[in-house]
Amino acid sequence: MAAIVNTPYDDVFRTLLNDCSSLVIPLVNEIFHASYSGNETVEFYPNEHFINGQDGEERERVTDSCFGIRGEPFRKYHIECQSTADDSMLIRMFEYDAQIALDAGEVEDGVLTVRFPDSAVLYLRCRSSTxxxxxxxxxxxxxxxxxxxxxxxxxxRYSPEEIFSKGLLFLIPFHIFSHESRFAEYERDEGLMRGLLSEYEGIKDRLGELAESGRLTEYVKRTIEEMSDKVLEHIARKHDRVREGVRSVMGGKVLEYEAKTILNEGIVLGRTETARRMLVLNFTPEQISQATELSLDEIEGLKQANDFRGLR
Known part of the structure; x- marks a missing residue:
């Protein structure tokens, strides 16, 4: 089997999962027809697993996600994010599921009990045959x-209206995939381009309304916007007008009050962790320093100690 290479989409998926874990609960409800309230605790487990191959070699497999939700009953989930369908997906899913189950296996009186996670695949692209x-x-x-x-x-398959009505904000950074086949048309046709930008203006406005009402934190809102930009940068790299047009709508200037709001939301994490998250969101060192009271030298040291280039 060919080696699995991480893409920017994998990185965005994991960033959303780890930094905005509350967004995954509506996703689980949609995929598995669950009924979590959204207030449950999400617990994460190691993504690295080691699998013995038929040739005796031990190979590392890194899953996109392995987490549990503290509900009644407690359940463990495994979701893979895949940009395009391929025939090896089922084989990889079984490898991952079996290793996740084995990692938590219990042996008693000569009986090994393994519990497979609830597993799913998030396809960013699909065909009629998918x-x-x-x-x-x-x-x-x-x-x-x-x-x-x-x-x-x-x-x-999800429209902006469905995304917001079902609380599937996790999907917003990947929504641009629904327009990918028409990028060339948008580049040529001003009317079509205006329609695309109008759709994203609606998304931006609704995110703002959720943040203003307190149903979404400023940090999560900014992360969704920033991760949307990361996906856009990669998927539309050959379509300058689409890329810059959508970016002009979803991006915008980082305001000082946003930095202060994010600091207040993340104060329980500590100033260093808040600074790390603000670096991921492309705040300037000066904005981070003003919000966290860390020195510019401390922030520079944090940048060098952590690799923030993976999502750039």
């Missing part, structure tokens, strides 16, 4: 059969 559900079937010794389904969420 299934809504994939299935792993295991033939057991003695003729027994075990099988489990892996639901597929197709990000391209």
């Amino acid at each position: 299934p809504d559900v994939m299935t792993i079937r295991i033939e057991l010794p003695g003729g027994g059969l075990a099988a489990y389904d892996i639901p597929v969420l197709k990000a391209q």
